[in-house]
Amino acid sequence: KNQVEQSPQSLIILEGKNCTLQCNYTVSPFSNLRWYKQDTGRGPVSLTIMTFSENTKSNGRYTATLDADTKQSSLHITASQLSDSASYICVVRAGGYNKLIFGAGTRLAVHP
Amino acid sequence: DTGVSQDPRHKITKRGQNVTFRCDPISEHNRLYWYRQTLGQGPEFLTYFQNEAQLEKSRLLSDRFSAERPKGSFSTLEIQRTEQGDSAMYLCASSLLEDRRNEQFFGPGTRLTVL
Numbered sequence: 419k420n421q422v423e424q425s426p427q428s429l430i431i432l433e434g435k436n437c438t439l440q441c442n443y444t445v446s447p448f449s450n451l452r453w454y455k456q457d458t459g460r461g462p463v464s465l466t467i468m469t470f471s472e473n474t475k476s477n478g479r480y481t482a483t484l485d486a487d488t489k490q491s492s493l494h495i496t497a498s499q500l501s502d503s504a505s506y507i508c509v510v511r512a513g514g515y516n517k518l519i520f521g522a523g524t525r526l527a528v529h530p
Numbered sequence: 531d532t533g534v535s536q537d538p539r540h541k542i543t544k545r546g547q548n549v550t551f552r553c554d555p556i557s558e559h560n561r562l563y564w565y566r567q568t569l570g571q572g573p574e575f576l577t578y579f580q581n582e583a584q585l586e587k588s589r590l591l592s593d594r595f596s597a598e599r600p601k602g603s604f605s606t607l608e609i610q611r612t613e614q615g616d617s618a619m620y621l622c623a624s625s626l627l628e629d630r631r632n633e634q635f636f637g638p639g640t641r642l643t644v645l
Binding site: 422449450452454459460461462463464467469507509511517518520521522523525 | 532534536563570571572573574575578586619621623631632633634635636637638639641
């Protein structure tokens with residue numbers, strides 16, 4: 419069964435600190451993996467999309483990594499800001515399909 | 531703002547009533563998707579259109595749900611005889627057929643509360 423699991427479920431950090439969110443997937447065949455940021459009450463916004471051949475991709479203070487062998491991805495946030503408080507959702511697209519498989523998300527709270 | 535708009539943003543209705551939501555995708559996007567998201571969960575796929583053709587429907591889409599995209603532009607999602615279990619955020623997304631990565635751009639969602 420195609421699944422995407424994220425950890426931790428929630429995380430609290432202080433402003434300025436770094437953090438890393440984890441994503442494990444069992445999706446086959448794999449096409450690409452995305453990280454979305456979703457503010458409360460809003461739709462998800464794409465941060466990165468990574469294909470099989472990409473190990474690392476950055477978008478400002480966000481850096482995503484992908485290990486296609488172990489089927490793991492991580493999202494590292496550097497020098498966190500209060501505006502980083504949101505849910506971060508890992509999403510995998512299975513090859514040949516147009517629908518996406520979503521994780522439940524990690525809810526991040528950045529405190530001053 | 532991703533360029534995908536949804537209306538209304540919030541809807542409160544009584545059980546048994548019908549509701550209809552609208553999604554306006556990015557204008558040149560030929561694919562349009564509907565998702566449902568409950569609290570603390572990621573979105574779940576409901577259905578998708580390529581132009582005006584509805585190509586796939588999830589088993590989550592019971593016969594009380596119907597979606598249309600009559601002219602291949604905006605889409606509507608109707609829920610008939612709403613139940614309390616229908617309370618959720620309904621998200622719309624759009625993408626370009628020609629985009630091999632199938633990057634999907636999401637709207638802000640419509641939050642439905644069934645009393």
